[in-house]
Each structure stands twice: as structure tokens, then as C-alpha cells.
Amino acid sequence: MCEFNMESVDSLMIKAIGYDKAHSMPRVELKDGTIFEHSGVPESEYEGLMAAMSKDCYFLTRIRGGNYGYEREG
Numbered sequence: 755m756c757e758f759n760m761e762s763v764d765s766l767m768i769k770a771i772g773y774d775k776a777h778s779m780p781r782v783e784l785k786d787g788t789i790f791e792h793s794g795v796p797e798s799e800y801e802g803l804m805a806a807m808s809k810d811c812y813f814l815t816r817i818r819g820g821n822y823g824y825e826r827e828g
Contacts, residue, residue, distance in 0.1 A: 756781075756791070765809040773800040782813060789827040792817055 758772030758781045772781045780800050782790045799816060806812035818824075 761804075763804075763809055767810045768813060771800075771803060771809070773797065780817065782817070787828045790818070790824050791827075792820075792822040792824040795820075795822050 756774040756777050756779055758774055760770040760772040760781065760783065762770050767784055768782055769785045770783045773779070774781070775797060778794055778796060780792055780795050780803065782792075784790075795817060799820075803809060803812050803817065
């Protein structure tokens, strides 16, 4: 079972972000209620996302646009 410590972020599209280190899996909750869980994402990418000035752009280009598998809810 994955454990995410979700953190609210300042973003136009993203409501909250969390990361499960044991499974290398970020969880991104959008403001419309959609949730994405990507697999095989290194912690460095998660840290980059959290530090990015535009979390929306980073998420769309580096994580969603990367070669990571994902599951979508909502």
C-alpha cells in the first residue's frame, strides 16, 4: 500500500502533491478532482516538481510528458 503525505501547493491546476518513496510514486491531485499516480519517478523529479516556479508546466512536461506509467482516478 502506498503512503502519500499530500502537500497543498500554489498552482493554477494542481491542488496537492505527495510522494511515496518506497514505490517511487508521486500522487498529483488536480483542482478538478482528477488524481494521477505515476510509477518509477525518481525522487529527484518529485523534488524538482516541488521546487518549480510553475508546477503545472513541470508536471505536464517532465512527469506526464515523461516515460512514466500512470493511473488516473476521476
